[in-house]
Amino acid sequence: MSNLNKLEHALIVITHPDTQSLSHQIAQHISHDLTRKGVLVEIADLYKEGFQAAMKLSDIEAYRGRQALDADVQFEQARFDRADVVYFIFPVYWWSVPAFLKGWFERVFSQDWAYKYDEQGNLLGTLKNIPVKLIGTATGTQSGYDRHGYTQAIHKQIVEGIFAYCGIDGDCSKFCVST
Known part of the structure; x- marks a missing residue:
C-alpha cells in the first residue's frame, strides 16, 4: 500500500527507554503527521508499557501447542492485526535492533500466527502483507551504514529473516538511519 491516504490505522512500535530521545521525537512527529491525515494511530511504547521481552517457559509451551499464548502476546498480535502500516522506531545497538525489540519479535511473531508449516513441511508466512x-x-x-554493510545486515536479519519469513514482502520494508 503505497498511498498513505488509504490508511486507516497505523501502529508505531517504539523501543527506547528515554522519552526525550530522538526515537520518541520521531515517533511523535510520525504520529502527528498521520493523525493530521485522518489515520488512527496506536503507539506501542514497549518500555513505558512494561512489555516482557524475554522468552518465558509459557512461550515455549505455547509454541509446543500445550497452552495458549500469554495475554500480553495476544494483545500485541491484535495491535498488529489492526494496523495498515507498522513503524518500528528504535536506537541501533551493536548494528541491530535492541534486544528489547528482538524479544518482542520472538514472542509476538509466533508460530501459527505469523507463520506455519503445511503438510509437506513447507513454510507459509501468514501475516498480512x-x-x-x-x-x-x-x-x-x-552512506556509512551502506558502505560498511550495516544496512544490508539489518535488511537481511530483520526484513528478510523476520518479516519475509512471516509473509510480509521484504520489498515493502525500508531501513533508514536517522542521526
Whole structure:
C-alpha cells in the first residue's frame, strides 16, 4: 500500500527507554503527521508499557501447542492485526535492533500466527502483507551504514529473516538511519 491516504490505522512500535530521545521525537512527529491525515494511530511504547521481552517457559509451551499464548502476546498480535502500516522506531545497538525489540519479535511473531508449516513441511508466512517501516536512530550516516554493510545486515536479519519469513514482502520494508 503505497498511498498513505488509504490508511486507516497505523501502529508505531517504539523501543527506547528515554522519552526525550530522538526515537520518541520521531515517533511523535510520525504520529502527528498521520493523525493530521485522518489515520488512527496506536503507539506501542514497549518500555513505558512494561512489555516482557524475554522468552518465558509459557512461550515455549505455547509454541509446543500445550497452552495458549500469554495475554500480553495476544494483545500485541491484535495491535498488529489492526494496523495498515507498522513503524518500528528504535536506537541501533551493536548494528541491530535492541534486544528489547528482538524479544518482542520472538514472542509476538509466533508460530501459527505469523507463520506455519503445511503438510509437506513447507513454510507459509501468514501475516498480512502491509508496509513495515524500520527507523533506526544512530550515530553516523546512511552512506556509512551502506558502505560498511550495516544496512544490508539489518535488511537481511530483520526484513528478510523476520518479516519475509512471516509473509510480509521484504520489498515493502525500508531501513533508514536517522542521526
